Structure formats: structure tokens, C-alpha cells
Amino acid sequence: MKKFLILFAILDFIFVGIILKISSEQQRQVASVSTDSELTEGQQQKLELMKSFVFNKTDSEVVLRTNMLQAACATFATIELKFKAQGLAFSGEPPSISHSFSCEEIKKDNSLDSMVTLVADLKSLRNQPAIKKPSSLLRAFAIFSDEELPNEWRLSEIRFGGTDSFSVSEVEINKVLGEDIFKFSLH
Amino acid sequence: MFKAFYISFLLILVLFLGSCGKKGLTLKIGDQDVLALGNVDSCNFVQSASGLRVSWKSSTPVKFIIGSSVPTKYDATIVKAATVWNNYMNRGLISVHRDNTLTNSPGDDRYNLIYWVTDWPDEQAMEQARTGIRWDVSKLRDADIKINADNFEFYADGETNTTGKVSLLSLMIHEMGHGIGLKHINDIVSVMFTHLATGTERSSPAKVDTDSLGCEY
Numbered sequence: 001m002k003k004f005l006i007l008f009a010i011l012d013f014i015f016v017g018i019i020l021k022i023s024s025e026q027q028r029q030v031a032s033v034s035t036d037s038e039l040t041e042g043q044q045q046k047l048e049l050m051k052s053f054v055f056n057k058t059d060s061e062v063v064l065r066t067n068m069l070q071a072a073c074a075t076f077a078t079i080e081l082k083f084k085a086q087g088l089a090f091s092g093e094p095p096s097i098s099h100s101f102s103c104e105e106i107k108k109d110n111s112l113d114s115m116v117t118l119v120a121d122l123k124s125l126r127n128q129p130a131i132k133k134p135s136s137l138l139r140a141f142a143i144f145s146d147e148e149l150p151n152e153w154r155l156s157e158i159r160f161g162g163t164d165s166f167s168v169s170e171v172e173i174n175k176v177l178g179e180d181i182f183k184f185s186l187h
Numbered sequence: 188m189f190k191a192f193y194i195s196f197l198l199i200l201v202l203f204l205g206s207c208g209k210k211g212l213t214l215k216i217g218d219q220d221v222l223a224l225g226n227v228d229s230c231n232f233v234q235s236a237s238g239l240r241v242s243w244k245s246s247t248p249v250k251f252i253i254g255s256s257v258p259t260k261y262d263a264t265i266v267k268a269a270t271v272w273n274n275y276m277n278r279g280l281i282s283v284h285r286d287n288t289l290t291n292s293p294g295d296d297r298y299n300l301i302y303w304v305t306d307w308p309d310e311q312a313m314e315q316a317r318t319g320i321r322w323d324v325s326k327l328r329d330a331d332i333k334i335n336a337d338n339f340e341f342y343a344d345g346e347t348n349t350t351g352k353v354s355l356l357s358l359m360i361h362e363m364g365h366g367i368g369l370k371h372i373n374d375i376v377s378v379m380f381t382h383l384a385t386g387t388e389r390s391s392p393a394k395v396d397t398d399s400l401g402c403e404y
Binding site: 087088089090092093094144146147148154171179 | 233236237238241293294307308310311314316317319320321322365369370371379
């Protein structure tokens with residue numbers, strides 16, 4: 001009997017081990033490789049870019065800083081930050097806000113290393129679908145004037161637009177930088 | 188000792204390991220998925236930031252309440268919408284009853300209320316209805332359905348004068364779909380298709396609808 005129990009326990013360990021191995025092999029992207037040496041050159045650059053992100057939220061602004069901002073803008077035309085509300089959805093769609101920055105404007109000040117979104121702008125999107133700023137554009141999706149503005153948000157995607165566009169997805173942010181790193185409250 | 192070791196390991200498996208395949212591999216606590224291992228198929232469900240499908244899990248039937256704002260002549264149609272889902276899923280997934288004593292505003296109050304709204308924001312005048320859902324981790328805790336009676340007219344199930352009116356049965360089946368976690372499905376046969384034209388009936392869930400729900404319920 002004891003031998004059977006030991007056998008079952010060993011089989012359990014093997015079963016769980018196999019499943020965990022399979023699940024980690026499903027996404028062999030930046031987010032799931034075990035060592036940097038397994039990455040292609042493009043993935044390496046993407047990983048370095050992600051690791052350079054510094055996120056900060058104060059009462060008045062949400063700031064994403066990277067010392068690679070100017071380098072990114074040398075290649076891309078726009079950088080879009082996508083914020084997604086947490087824990088709620090309207091008609092199947094979580095409220096979200098897109099803040100798209102013009103690289104042309106960013107390059108005008110070569111000391112600029114951060115993208116700033118004003119909290120006041122985020123809040124005012126409850127009553128207007130878009131805000132046009134001199135160097136950026138904010139747009140709201142599934143945010144309604146007759147619903148409460150969601151409180152809990154997360155920077156969920158960073159999209160670099162241009163001829164060779166790419167984006168840093170929510171899954172990649174979560175896995176490389178951690179799930180809570182880009183979370184913030186609005187109120 | 189070995190027996191205790193084995194039993195505890197078995198408990199870990201039962202309590203924390205979800206299921207594979209279409210449902211995706213997840214770690215569970217109780218009935219709630221708390222962590223996705225690898226990619227989880229959305230199955231047309233709203234997903235949490237962690238990629239988990241959000242649903243009511245084992246907390247069914249989901250109880251929708253017809254609020255006092257809804258004209259009573261529509262009660263039977265709204266109840267039938269729930270019955271359609273229950274019949275297609277072959278289980279008591281949704282229940283509906285009227286409670287005129289509840290005067291709550293739409294919001295996070297854990298009452299799944301249905302509202303008849305006669306003062307709809309002008310900028311959203313094209314919306315026939317809106318369902319708001321709220322969840323913790325991956326389990327829904329609140330769903331409210333608002334019907335736009337400001338900009339649309341509706342006809343009840345069995346009503347013959349349908350010209351220029353929206354089928355309330357079709358609309359409620361769609362909104363209840365959102366209320367139990369489904370997103371829009373870009374397939375004209377689906378009851379979760381985005382647009383419902385006036386005078387059009389779409390009151391029979393398609394295979395894509397029931398297959399989707401089958402991932403969670």
C-alpha cells in the first residue's frame with residue numbers, strides 16, 4: 001500500500017512538472033524566455049527598452065520615463081500609451097484611454113525623456129471623447145458621462161507607430177516588469 | 188506520513204490546478220481562477236488584466252432584478268430572455284424577478300438591476316442598451332443592464348407592431364450575455380453580434396454562443 005502511495009505521489013509531481021513545462025513553452029517570446037541569451041537581436045532591444053521604463057503617478061500626472069525615448073523617436077513616428085480600467089467593462093469592453101505622442105514634437109527637445117499624461121485630462125475624458133494637445137492626442141473608449149469614471153487603471157500597452165511599428169503588450173509588461181508596476185488610482 | 192503527504196498533494200491539485208485544453212490552464216482558489224499559466228482562450232469572454240476569463244463561476248443562477256423603472260408589460264419578455272439562455276445551456280444559468288422596492292442607481296452595489304432609462308446622454312444616443320459588469324480577480328460581482336428608452340421604442344415578445352421598434356427579447360438576450368461575461372462576437376448568427384436593426388429578431392443563441400459559454404458554465 002505504502003509503495004502505491006509513493007508511486008502516486010511521484011506521478012503527481014511528474015504530472016504537474018510536465019504541465020508547468022508545457023505552459024511555459026507556449027509563449028517563447030520576450031516575456032517567457034529564461035535567459036537573455038536566447039533572444040534575437042530585435043527581442044533583446046525590446047527587452048532593453050522595457051527594462052528602461054520608469055513609471056510614476058502623482059496627484060497631478062502619470063509619467064512614463066525612458067532614457068531610450070529619443071532613440072525610439074529616431075525610428076518611430078508616434079508613441080501611444082494605452083490605459084485600461086481594471087475590474088469593469090461596459091457591453092463587454094473595458095474602459096480605456098489612448099494617449100498618442102508625436103515623435104516629431106518629442107525630438108524638438110532632445111533632453112526630453114518622459115511622456116506625461118495629466119490626471120486632469122484623464123478625468124475630463126468622462127465628458128468628452130477626445131482631447132487634442134499641441135504634441136499629443138487623448139481618446140476615450142467605453143467611458144460614459146452617465147457612468148462613474150473608473151478609479152483603478154493600468155498602463156496596459158505601449159505602441160510604437162511608424163513604418164515598422166511594434167507594441168509592448170499587457171502580457172509582456174506583466175511578465176517582464178510585474179503585474180502591479182503600471183497600476184494607478186485616479187481619485 | 189506517506190498517506191498525509193499524498194493526500195495533501197492531491198488536495199493541492201484539486202484546489203489549485205484548473206483545467207487544460209479549451210479552458211486553458213489556470214490555478215484556482217475555490218471556484219475562482221487566480222492565475223493563468225500560458226495563454227487562456229478568451230472564448231469570447233471579457234478577460235481580466237491577467238488574461239483570465241471573467242464570469243460568475245459557480246455562483247449561478249445569476250439573479251437579475253427588474254427594477255421599478257421598467258414597465259411591467261415587458262416582464263414576461265425579460266423573463267423569457269433568461270429562459271432562452273437556460274434552455275440552450277440546459278441549466279439554470281440566469282433567473283429574473285421584479286423588485287419595485289429597490290431604488291438603487293446603476294453601480295457597484297451587488298444588485299444586478301435592469302433599468303429603463305428615459306434620460307440617455309445625447310452623445311450616446313445610438314446605444315440601444317448598456318450592460319456594466321464588475322469583477323474581482325476573475326469572478327463577477329455585479330451586473331447592471333440599462334435600456335435606452337429615450338431614443339428607442341421596443342416591442343415585447345409576441346407583439347405584432349414591430350415597425351421602427353427594437354425586439355426587446357433579442358436585446359435582453361444580448362445584454363444578459365454581457366451580464367454573464369460575454370463580449371461582442373463578430374458573427375452575424377451570434378446573439379452577441381454588435382448591431383441589432385429595428386424589427387429584427389435574433390433570439391436563438393448560435394453554436395458560437397453556447398460553445399463560448401461552455402468554457403465557463
